[in-house]
Amino acid sequence: QQPVQSPQAVILREGEDAVINCSSSKALYSVHWYRQKHGEAPVFLMILLKGGEQKGHEKISASFNEKKQQSSLYLTASQLSYSGTYFCGIPNAGGTSYGKLTFGQGTILTVHP
Amino acid sequence: DGGITQSPKYLFRKEGQNVTLSCEQNLNHDAMYWYRQDPGQGLRLIYYSQIVNDFQKGDIAEGYSVSREKKESFPLTVTSAQKNPTAFYLCASRVGDRVVNEQFFGPGTRLTVL
Numbered sequence: 001q002q003p004v005q006s007p008q009a010v011i012l013r014e015g016e017d018a019v020i021n022c023s024s025s026k027a028l029y030s031v032h033w034y035r036q037k038h039g040e041a042p043v044f045l046m047i048l049l050k051g052g053e054q055k056g057h058e059k060i061s062a063s064f065n066e067k068k069q070q071s072s073l074y075l076t077a078s079q080l081s082y083s084g085t086y087f088c089g090i091p092n093a094g095g096t097s098y099g100k101l102t103f104g105q106g107t108i109l110t111v112h113p
Numbered sequence: 114d115g116g117i118t119q120s121p122k123y124l125f126r127k128e129g130q131n132v133t134l135s136c137e138q139n140l141n142h143d144a145m146y147w148y149r150q151d152p153g154q155g156l157r158l159i160y161y162s163q164i165v166n167d168f169q170k171g172d173i174a175e176g177y178s179v180s181r182e183k184k185e186s187f188p189l190t191v192t193s194a195q196k197n198p199t200a201f202y203l204c205a206s207r208v209g210d211r212v213v214n215e216q217f218f219g220p221g222t223r224l225t226v227l
Binding site for chain 2 (some may be wrong): 002030032034039040041042043044047049055056087089100101102103104105106
């Protein structure tokens with residue numbers, strides 16, 4: 001099942017903070033986050049693991065909510081380079097689906113000077 | 114430099130023709146994936162392969178076919194059976210198949226059906 005991201009779009013000024021959410025109907029054990037610039041390939045940002053450990057970008061953090069059915073990505077002191085579409089991806093564990101990611105519909109982040 | 118290459122970057126096809134999109138990686142990754150992206154949409158999985166000579170259908174496999182004869186290569190054929198093939202196609206790969214490992218994406222091929 002596809003995770004649901006919110007908001008669909010957000011506009012910021014440089015230096016402001018943003019939060020992007022990724023919700024699932026089932027408990028999450030890990031969440032991948034990627035950023036895509038227009039017309040380019042998605043680039044890996046970070047992975048949030050079930051124990052709260054994070055692997056990836058130093059200036060971006062993420063967390064699970066209490067029930068672990070939502071992950072939030074925190075972008076602090078945003079820079080112009082943060083503009084792009086952010087995708088969360090959740091893995092399908094078990095059987096032949098092991099390792100497959102299902103991505104959300106994306107959140108468009110625009111940072112203005 | 115290690116990475117994933119996709120060719121061509123832009124591809125135009127007439128209706129009723131099959132076309133093959135290339136994806137090559139020199140990262141020594143086991144798993145490879147094909148995604149389709151439509152304007153304003155997320156990434157939808159077409160096919161994936163965890164090992165040479167084996168591949169699995171993704172969520173939207175109808176009208177597509179793949180092969181995995183070599184670890185480095187995972188070509189995607191868009192057949193005439195695909196009703197609406199115009200889209201941005203992304204190939205990705207990953208070390209092993211563990212969910213803790215990130216996916217690396219190629220630059221993409223933009224396919225337009227005339």
